[in-house]
Each structure stands twice: as structure tokens, then as C-alpha cells.
Amino acid sequence: MNVRLILATAALAVLVGTPVQAENGDSVSPQELKAKTDYCKTCHGLSGQGFRGSFPMPRLAGQQPQYIENQLQAFIDQRRTNPVMFNVAHVLSPAMEKALSEHFKELNPPPLGGAPKELAPEGRRIYEEGIASANVPPCASCHGPDAKGADAFPRLAGQLNDYIFRKLTGWDRERGQKKDQPDNSAIMQPIAHDLSEAQIRAVAAYVSQLE
Ligand code: HEC
Numbered sequence: 001m002n003v004r005l006i007l008a009t010a011a012l013a014v015l016v017g018t019p020v021q022a023e024n025g026d027s028v029s030p031q032e033l034k035a036k037t038d039y040c041k042t043c044h045g046l047s048g049q050g051f052r053g054s055f056p057m058p059r060l061a062g063q064q065p066q067y068i069e070n071q072l073q074a075f076i077d078q079r080r081t082n083p084v085m086f087n088v089a090h091v092l093s094p095a096m097e098k099a100l101s102e103h104f105k106e107l108n109p110p111p112l113g114g115a116p117k118e119l120a121p122e123g124r125r126i127y128e129e130g131i132a133s134a135n136v137p138p139c140a141s142c143h144g145p146d147a148k149g150a151d152a153f154p155r156l157a158g159q160l161n162d163y164i165f166r167k168l169t170g171w172d173r174e175r176g177q178k179k180d181q182p183d184n185s186a187i188m189q190p191i192a193h194d195l196s197e198a199q200i201r202a203v204a205a206y207v208s209q210l211e
């Protein structure tokens, strides 16, 4: 295991301990949850499979609930900057955030696809072996051998390739924007930074077609 990976894993062990909890016992009725998920799906797709409009809306189906809650809170705190999702998220109660993240975990539509298939073999190599010369650890070591993620490590399987490309090339401008409130985005930052655009395209093509 390389040093960066050990450090990153240690950092995560500290950082994942800040989940959002409903402190006041708030609960969400099935009707309230349905109204809210219907709203989410106008952008994220009817089965949470993602959607390509003027820009890609990420897949939420099968995503790790802990990761979804962390991102909703990051949008609210503006540690992760996105004007659309700030507006969506800042009205959500902690109980609703939790209910939403559990709802999307249960959905399992097929991947939207659309990535150049010929890039997938190189992408698979990067995913499974990393890139030793660039000090990039295997993606599988954190996102799991099947790319389904775990807890605060997001699922990548079936995620839209163009969304992945935009997120990895924009990492420094969008994530971890409150320097006094460090979060899990710091674990992924050096990896996003060390990948070339061609390598990102390849690994995005590979994971985006995984079920
Ligand atoms: C008006 C369109 C729109 C609506 C409605 C919407 N979203 Fe989003 N959402 C987006 C966009 C666009 C992004 C990608 C932001 C980015 O590029 O960083 C996003 C990103 C996210 C992410 C981060 C995903 C990831 O892989 O990191 C989560 C979680 C999320 N949305 C949850 C929700 C939930 C839950 C709802 C309903 C309460 C919702 N969204 C409603 C447009 C929308």
C-alpha cells in the first residue's frame, strides 16, 4: 500500500464520523417522501439513472446512502459548490436527507451508457491497478472491486461518463471549498489532480458501463 493511500484511509476514518443525524426525531411521511423523490427525478431520471440535458445529471440509483447524505450536506454548507443543488438541498431536513438517500439506494436501473467502448480496457486497467508512474492508487482499493462503493466512498458503477469527466477535471473548483471545514473531498483531490484527461476518459468509460 503506498503512503498516500494509508494517509487517505486514516483521514477518512476520522472524517466519516460526522454524519447528519435527525436529532429531534423528525419523521418523513410516505407522501412527503414521494413528492420529494418525484421532484428529484425530474432532473436525475425517473429511476435515478441520471439524465443528459444541457449538462449531465448524475445517477443516484444504487448510490451509497452515506455518500448521498454527505453530498447534500456539502451543497448546503457550500463546501461543494453547485447553485442548482444548493437551492434543492438547503430546504431539506436531516430526516428527509436520510429518507432520500435510503430511497435511491434501492433503485437499480441499467446504466445509461453512451461512452466510447474502445476506451474501456485501458480504463479497467487503471481502475484495477492504478498508475504507478503517476502515484495513482487503484480506484478499486477505495471504490470497491465492483465499483459499488461503501459508506462514504461513492458508487461509480453506471455513473454517467461525461459527469465523471466534468467532476474529476473540476475537482479543485467545486469540492472542498471551505478551507476551514475540511471534508472527504480531500481524499480524492490528489487523485483527480494526478490523472490526465485521457486517463479520466478511459476510466470513466469503463465504470459507466458497469451494472
Ligand atoms: C433542477 C435539477 C435538479 C433537481 C430537481 C435535483 N438535482 Fe441533484 N443534481 C443536479 C445536478 C445538475 C447535479 C450535479 C452537480 C454537479 O455537477 O456537481 C446534482 C447532483 C446531486 C448529487 C451529487 C451526486 C454525486 O454523485 O456526487 C446528489 C446527492 C443529488 N444531486 C441529490 C438530489 C436529490 C436528493 C434531489 C431531490 C431532493 C435532487 N438532487 C434534485 C440537479 C438537480
Ligand code: HEC
Binding pocket: 005, 008, 009, 012, 058, 070, 126, 127, 136, 137, 138, 139, 140, 141, 142, 143, 152, 153, 154, 156, 159, 164, 167, 168, 175, 183, 184, 185, 186, 187, 188, 191, 195, 203
Ligand atoms: C484513497 C481512496 C480513493 C481512491 C484510491 C480513489 N477514490 Fe475516488 N473518491 C474517494 C472518496 C472518499 C470520494 C468522495 C469524496 C467526497 O465525499 O467529497 C471519491 C469520489 C470520487 C468521484 C466523485 C463521484 C461523484 O459521484 O461525484 C469520482 C468520479 C471518483 N472518486 C473517481 C475515482 C477514480 C477514477 C479513481 C481511480 C483513478 C479513484 N476515484 C480513486 C476516494 C478514493
